[in-house]
Amino acid sequence: MTDDSHADVLDNWRQVQSAVAEAEAAAGRAVGSVRVVAVGKTHPAARIHPLLAAGHRLFGENRVQEAAAKWPALKAEFPGVELHLIGPLQTNKVREAVALFDVIETVDRPKLAAALAEEMARSGRRPACYVEVNTGLEPQKAGVVPSDADAFIEECRDRWCLPLRGLMCIPPAEADPVPHFRCLAELGRRHALPVLSMGMSADYPAAVAAGATHLRIGTAIFGRRPAIG
Ligand SMILES: *Cc1c(COP(=O)(O)O)cnc(C)c1O
Numbered sequence: 001m002t003d004d005s006h007a008d009v010l011d012n013w014r015q016v017q018s019a020v021a022e023a024e025a026a027a028g029r030a031v032g033s034v035r036v037v038a039v040g041k042t043h044p045a046a047r048i049h050p051l052l053a054a055g056h057r058l059f060g061e062n063r064v065q066e067a068a069a070k071w072p073a074l075k076a077e078f079p080g081v082e083l084h085l086i087g088p089l090q091t092n093k094v095r096e097a098v099a100l101f102d103v104i105e106t107v108d109r110p111k112l113a114a115a116l117a118e119e120m121a122r123s124g125r126r127p128a129c130y131v132e133v134n135t136g137l138e139p140q141k142a143g144v145v146p147s148d149a150d151a152f153i154e155e156c157r158d159r160w161c162l163p164l165r166g167l168m169c170i171p172p173a174e175a176d177p178v179p180h181f182r183c184l185a186e187l188g189r190r191h192a193l194p195v196l197s198m199g200m201s202a203d204y205p206a207a208v209a210a211g212a213t214h215l216r217i218g219t220a221i222f223g224r225r226p227a228i229g
Helices: 004-026 045-053 064-077 091-100 110-123 146-159 178-190 204-209
Strands: 035-039 058-061 082-085 103-107 128-133 164-169 195-197 214-217
Touching: 004 035, 004 045, 004 204, 045 064, 058 064, 064 082, 064 091, 091 110, 103 110, 103 164, 110 146, 128 146, 128 178, 128 195, 146 164, 146 178, 164 178, 178 195, 178 204, 195 214, 204 214
Parallel strands: 035 058, 035 214, 058 082, 082 103, 103 128, 128 164, 164 195
Antiparallel strands: none
């Protein structure tokens, strides 16, 4: 599957790795301590394959249906893949999501938390969960608003007993992302949640400086996406 037409992916990947290392060093953080979730959404398996062949194992997809079409074969070929769901999850897709994903980054409402708890009990599979926080209070965006976050995090832990590991945010497109990263980091500290998933192609060095443990990077690795997606 790997061929020269996708050589740009590995070049991009090396550039991202060195930019992350530079940001880690600048922030006084251990080089290699921040993990990169390579976001392959809209890109065909043939474009993801070179990164897997180079040894990378951490990937993200934003749609259950697309991931279900692409990833079972890739997971079978490359043991040790860790696949993150980074897009909104409908309750009618919870069964499929729990079966396929290793981390669900977008837990954002009680109905979804309840459905995840039920499916985890039924299937015995317990993918790690992150709570998505709508730090920009954007009405069109998923995520729990910051003023409801404390209560929702406690509900996920205490009522639903979800394997809650961290928090995720997508700052507003035009805003300075740093206050949003700091808001997420403060919430993580308050709840002793070790994982902060924040930082995308346009702003990941700032996310590293603000304490991100996981960056979700698509365009800078795989190039521009086709119009839909
Ligand atoms: C697409 C996507 C990304 C990656 O965005 P890029 O700007 O292409 O790096 C990160 N997080 C989420 C939730 C996404 O949907």
